[in-house]
Amino acid sequence: MIRVESVTRTYGDLVAVDQVSFQIGQGEIVGLLGHNGAGKTTIMKMLTGYLEPTSGSIEIDGLDIATCREAVQSRIGYLPENDPLYPEMTVIDYLDYSASLHGVPTGERDKKIREAIASTELSLKAADTIGTLSRGYRQRVGVAQAILHTPRLLILDEPTNGLDPTQVQHMRALIRTLAKRATVILSTHILQEVQAICDRVIIIRNGRKALDATMDELQAGRRLLVAVDAGPERALGVLKSVKGIQSVERMEEGGPGHRYALDLVGQDELAVTAPRVASQIATAGWKLYALQPESRNLETLFGEISAQDGR
Numbered sequence: 151m152i153r154v155e156s157v158t159r160t161y162g163d164l165v166a167v168d169q170v171s172f173q174i175g176q177g178e179i180v181g182l183l184g185h186n187g188a189g190k191t192t193i194m195k196m197l198t199g200y201l202e203p204t205s206g207s208i209e210i211d212g213l214d215i216a217t218c219r220e221a222v223q224s225r226i227g228y229l230p231e232n233d234p235l236y237p238e239m240t241v242i243d244y245l246d247y248s249a250s251l252h253g254v255p256t257g258e259r260d261k262k263i264r265e266a267i268a269s270t271e272l273s274l275k276a277a278d279t280i281g282t283l284s285r286g287y288r289q290r291v292g293v294a295q296a297i298l299h300t301p302r303l304l305i306l307d308e309p310t311n312g313l314d315p316t317q318v319q320h321m322r323a324l325i326r327t328l329a330k331r332a333t334v335i336l337s338t339h340i341l342q343e344v345q346a347i348c349d350r351v352i353i354i355r356n357g358r359k360a361l362d363a364t365m366d367e368l369q370a371g372r373r374l375l376v377a378v379d380a381g382p383e384r385a386l387g388v389l390k391s392v393k394g395i396q397s398v399e400r401m402e403e404g405g406p407g408h409r410y411a412l413d414l415v416g417q418d419e420l421a422v423t424a425p426r427v428a429s430q431i432a433t434a435g436w437k438l439y440a441l442q443p444e445s446r447n448l449e450t451l452f453g454e455i456s457a458q459d460g461r
């Protein structure tokens with residue numbers, strides 16, 4: 151379990167991360183999504199113990215990172231944004247060196263390195279010099295070093311950055327496989343990345359948490375969308391009077407009828423409120439063209455949040 155409590159980090163006068171809190175349970179795949187400079191890397195560096203928060207606290211598996219840094223770091227595998235690989239080393243030598251840094255006991259090293267190479271499908275490149283590898287393979291070497299000590303938590307900063315579409319597919323498949331054994335937090339500014347891999351998204355905007363939702367919550371309808379042949383002068387009041395409806399908003403025309411978005415009092419109310427709306431419409435004698443839960447879409451939400459930045 152990861153518990154981040156009111157974490158702030160400043161660089162001089164700049165507040166890069168501002169009072170961010172969240173909790174992540176074992177086995178989740180969480181995407182930190184935000185534009186360049188939003189504060190994602192700073193959060194990740196604080197989670198790994200490489201950077202101290204200016205204020206706030208971080209606990210991993212009940213251990214406070216400020217006081218138990220080494221114990222916490224032994225549980226974490228980290229792929230930094232620009233992984234500082236050694237171009238003149240071979241893959242296997244670099245992984246051996248990384249294993250020593252991770253404190254993998256000498257007797258276990260060969261086995262751990264073999265496992266990491268197999269998981270990242272690097273067998274054919276194991277004897278190659280890192281500097282001769284493509285960007286995709288170098289990223290895999292970065293992931294291999296991050297998983298050498300079988301960490302319970304994997305922190306991947308922009309894992310697909312700079313990869314071509316095929317390499318992106320490979321990396322996503324690899325992350326999904328790794329997530330079967332570890333909790334994964336990855337950062338990205340590409341929302342399709344989150345959609346493709348994550349169970350949950352935390353959107354960071356100007357150092358603050360702008361949204362924290364599971365993909366299921368995003369998909370679940372929060373509002374009911376209705377299209378009827380009644381204009382707003384009649385429809386707004388009648389729809390608002392239905393039990394379970396908090397407010398009614400007129401939407402832009404499109405398709406048959408007039409369109410309205412109905413905010414529900416409680417999200418669980420959808421199944422009981424939708425039939426009430428249908429029967430009210432029938433009682434009013436209107437034609438019903440559409441009645442469906444609105445699907446909140448990450449793209450729309452990210453767009454709305456970005457629009458607040460004027461992006």
Ligand SMILES: Nc1ncnc2c1ncn2[C@@H]1O[C@H](COP(=O)(O)OP(=O)(O)OP(=O)(O)O)[C@@H](O)[C@H]1O
Pocket residue numbers: 161164166184185186187188189190191192193231339
């Ligand atoms: N060492 C530093 N010194 C001063 N400012 C910094 C430092 N590191 C980051 N910043 C600033 O802090 C803010 C957050 O940066 P951060 O790298 O955490 O964002 P990010 O969301 O990871 O961005 P990117 O997607 O571009 O990597 C930015 O304004 C950045 O310029």
